[in-house]
Amino acid sequence: MIDEFVTIDFKLIAIHSSLDDYRLAYFINRELEILLEKHDESIGVKARGGEGWLSRFSFEDSASDTLWTFIQNKNKAEILQKNDTGSLFGSTAYTATTNVYLLPEMKKVDYILKIDNPAVDPQQLVDRLLGIKHITTAYAVDHHKLKSKNNLIF
Template identity: 45%
Template sequence: MAIHKLDFDDFDEIDYSLIAIHTSLEDYRLAYFINQKLHVNLNKSIKEIQITVKEGEAHFSRFHYYEKKKEISWDLIQNKNEVIHQQKEENQSLFSNIIDLEAAKKVYMLPEFKKVEYFLKIENCEMNLNLLEIMNKLNTIDNVAMTYIVDTNRIKSKNNLIF
C-alpha cells in the first residue's frame, strides 16, 4: 500500500498580486473608473466578504471580474468598515438603571494596512500583466492619492483574502 504525504507548504503558495489604493472615492465610483482605465468589467458581487470579529460580523464590499481568455480574476475589495454592536451602560440616575447603547467600531480587512481604503487583488497574473503599468493607470484616476504593490509576505491576516 502506497503512502501519500501532504506538505503544508504547498498550501501557502500565493498566486495573486495585491495593489493598495488610497482614495476618497466610493467603491462603486472607483470600480467604474477602474473599468474605464484598465478595460475590465468589475461588477458588484452579491457575496460580500464576511469576517468575524469579537464585536460581531463585518461585511466588506467586493467588485469582481473574471477574464476568461487570460484566466485572470480581478477583485476590488473594501478595507475599512464599521461594526455596530450593542453596549450596555449602567447609569445611576433616578429614572433608569441600564441603557442600551449602539457603538460603532472600525474594522479592517487587513488590519496591518489601516490607512488603505481599497485593495485590487489580481489572481493568476504572473506573466500576463505589468503591475507597474496598472498602477500608473490607477494613479491617473482623479481622487486616487497613491497606489503601491503590497508585499504579500508582510500580510499577517492572509486568511481574510481567501474567498
Template identity: 40%
Template sequence: MALHKLQVDDFYDDSYKLIAIHCRLEDYRLAYLLNKHLELKLERKDKDIDFKYLESSYSIFEWDNEKEYVFWNLISNTCKKEEDGLSSTGTLFNGSEKVLKTFHLISEFKKVDFFLKISDEIENVDEKEILFKLQAIPQIITSYAVDPLKIKSKDHLIF
C-alpha cells in the same frame, strides 16, 4: 520506520498581485473608475465577505477575464458599523448612545481603503503599468504594490 511530515503552511499557494488603494470614494464609484481606466468589467458580488467573529462585512467586486486567465478582485478594507455604546445608569437622558466602530479586513494596513487583488496564472499582467494607470486617476490619492507574503492576515484574502 521512517516518519513523514506534511507542511500545512505551504498548502495554499496562490500567486497573486496585491495593490493597495487610498481614496475616499464609495466602492461602486471606484469600481466604475477602474472599469473605465483599466478596461475591466468588475461587478459587485451578491454576498459580501463576512467575518462573523469580527461582526463585519466587506464589499467585493470581481471579474474573471477568461481570455487572459486573470481573475480581478476589488475588496473594501474598511467596515464601519454603528453599535450601541455603553451607558451608565442614573443619567439625565435614558437614550442609548450609538458608537461608530471601524473594522479592517487587513489590520496591518488600516489606512488603506481598498485592495485590488489580481490572480494571474500565467503572469501576463504588468503591475507597473497598472500602478501607472491607477495613479493617473485623479480621485485616487495613491496606490502601491503590497507583498502578500508579508501580510500576517493573508488568510482573509482567500475567497
C-alpha cells in the same frame, strides 16, 4: 510520492481614494479595460461585539485566466454596548460605531485590488491606476509580509 500543492500566484495593490466603491470600480474598469461587477454577497468582518460588511467587485478574464477582485478595506460597523451602571433602573444599551478592516495592518488603505494569476506587471497596473484623478495613491503590497493574509481567502 510527494504531494504537490497548488499555489495561486496573486498580487495586491493598495488604493487610497475617497470615492464610493461603485464609482471607483467604474473608473478602474475604464482605465484597465476590465469589467468589475459587484458581488451580491459582501465580506463579513468581525468587530468587538459586532460585524461589519465590506463590498467586493470581481471580474474573471477567461482569456488570460486572471481573476480581478476589488475589495473595500475599511468600513463602519455598529456594535451593541451595554452600560451597567449598577443603578436602581438597571443597565442601558446603546449602539456604538467602530471601524472594521479586511487588512488591519493597513488601516489607511481604502481599497485593495487583488489579481490572481496576473498576466500584467503589477507596476504597470499601478502606473495606470495613478492616472485616475480620483486615486490619491496606489502601490503594490507584498502579501507575504501581511499577518492577516488569510482574510484574502474568499
